[in-house]
Amino acid sequence: RPAGQVLPSEAPRLSYTRRVPVGVVGVISPFNAPLILSIRSVAPALALGNAVVLKPDPRTAVCGGLALAAVFGQAGLPEGLLHVLPGGAETGAALVADPRVPVISFTGSTGAGRAVGEAAGRHLKRAHLELGGNSALIVLEDADLDAVISTAAWGSFFHQGQICMTTGRHLVHASLYEEYVERLAAKADALAVGDPHRAQVHLGPLIDDGQLGKVHGLVEASTAAGAKLAAGGTHDSLFYRPTVLAGVDDDTPAYAEEVFGPVAPVRSFTTADEAAALAARSSYGLSLGIVTRDPARGLDLAERIPTGIVHINDQTVNDEAVAPFGGVAASGTGARFGGEANLEAFTDVRWTTVRGDVAPYPF
Structure with a gap:
C-alpha cells in the first residue's frame, strides 16, 4: 500500500x-x-x-x-x-x-x-x-506471582536468551523480591536443556563457543562482583542452564550489559520512582514489560521510560508483522x-x- x-x-x-x-x-x-x-x-x-x-x-x-x-x-x-x-x-x-x-x-x-x-x-x-537491548521487566507490588513467574522465565530463557528483546533486567518490588527470586530459580531448575532434534526440551544450544564464552564469562564476573547465583551458571558443551542472579546492582556485568544468553538478573526497588529510574538507566531502549493489576498505572509508569516497545502485563519478547518494531538510543x-x-x-x-x-x- x-x-x-x-x-x-x-x-x-x-x-x-x-x-x-x-x-x-x-x-x-x-x-x-x-x-x-x-x-x-x-x-x-x-x-x-x-x-x-x-x-x-x-x-x-x-x-x-x-x-x-x-x-x-x-x-x-x-x-x-x-x-x-x-x-x-x-x-x-x-x-x-x-x-x-x-x-x-x-x-x-x-x-x-x-x-x-x-x-x-x-x-x-x-x-x-x-x-541490541537490555530490556527491563518491572514487577509492581500488586503483581500476581502465580501468573508472572512463567511469563518472566519466558522473557529471559526463550531461545536461550538469544533475542534482542530478551528480558535482561528483572526489577521487582522489595515486598515480592525474595519470593520472586526463589520461584524464578525453581522454574529455571525445572526447565529441560538439550538437543531439540532428539528430545522435547525447553532450551537448546547457544550458537557457538564464542557466545558460550561471553555468556559464561559475564556470569562468572557477576558472581565475582558479589551477585548470588540462585540457579544455573553451568553448561554441558553449548547447552547452558537457565541462570538466575540475585543481589545485582549497576556494577554487575550481567545486569549492566546485554548478555544474549539465558541469564535473568533480579534487582529490587521500593517505589515506582525508583523503578522508573532503574529501568531508564540503560544505554539501550528497545522493549519494556510492566506487570501490575492496574493497567492504567502501568501505562503511566511506561511514559517515564524511553523505549520503542512497551507491553503492560506481558514480558518483553513480542513481535508482530503488522506492528512497527524498533528501539531508541543504543537499540x-x-x-x-x-x-x-x-x-x-x-x-x-x-x-x-x-x-x-x-x-x-x-x-
Whole structure:
C-alpha cells in the first residue's frame, strides 16, 4: 500500500505525493532468528517494488538466505530481483559502500550497527538499524506471582536468551523480591536443556563457543562482583542452564550489559520512582514489560521510560508483522520494520504536479 497524498496548491495544478521504490535494498541479517529477521526486510522491500541483496550471517547462510531464495524462485519471483551474498564483515562493508544500494536494513549488535551507520552516513544513504537491548521487566507490588513467574522465565530463557528483546533486567518490588527470586530459580531448575532434534526440551544450544564464552564469562564476573547465583551458571558443551542472579546492582556485568544468553538478573526497588529510574538507566531502549493489576498505572509508569516497545502485563519478547518494531538510543534508529514502518524504510516520497497548460513565467 505505497499510498500518497493529494495536496493543496496555490497554482492551478494537480499536486500530489506518491511513494516510489528506492531501487535496491541491502539487507544484513543476524544468526539468532535468521528466517524471521531476513524475511521481515526482504518481503516488504520486494513487495514495494525494490530489488534486494541479502547478506545473512555466515553461520546461518542457508536458513537465513539460500532457503529464502529457493522459496522465492519456486514462487516465480523474476530473476535478478533477489540475490543472496554470503560472507563476513568485509562483505557487509562492501554492500554498505556500494553506490547502487541506497538503503541498508541492518539487524545485529549495537557495535556492528554503529559501524554500519557511520559508513552509511559517509555515503549519504539511509541505514535502518535494529540493534541490541537490555530490556527491563518491572514487577509492581500488586503483581500476581502465580501468573508472572512463567511469563518472566519466558522473557529471559526463550531461545536461550538469544533475542534482542530478551528480558535482561528483572526489577521487582522489595515486598515480592525474595519470593520472586526463589520461584524464578525453581522454574529455571525445572526447565529441560538439550538437543531439540532428539528430545522435547525447553532450551537448546547457544550458537557457538564464542557466545558460550561471553555468556559464561559475564556470569562468572557477576558472581565475582558479589551477585548470588540462585540457579544455573553451568553448561554441558553449548547447552547452558537457565541462570538466575540475585543481589545485582549497576556494577554487575550481567545486569549492566546485554548478555544474549539465558541469564535473568533480579534487582529490587521500593517505589515506582525508583523503578522508573532503574529501568531508564540503560544505554539501550528497545522493549519494556510492566506487570501490575492496574493497567492504567502501568501505562503511566511506561511514559517515564524511553523505549520503542512497551507491553503492560506481558514480558518483553513480542513481535508482530503488522506492528512497527524498533528501539531508541543504543537499540537502534526507531521503528523501521513492520506495518506502516515498512513504507518509510523501503520507499522514497516523490512530489508530482500536473498542469493543463505550460506554466507562464515573467522571463
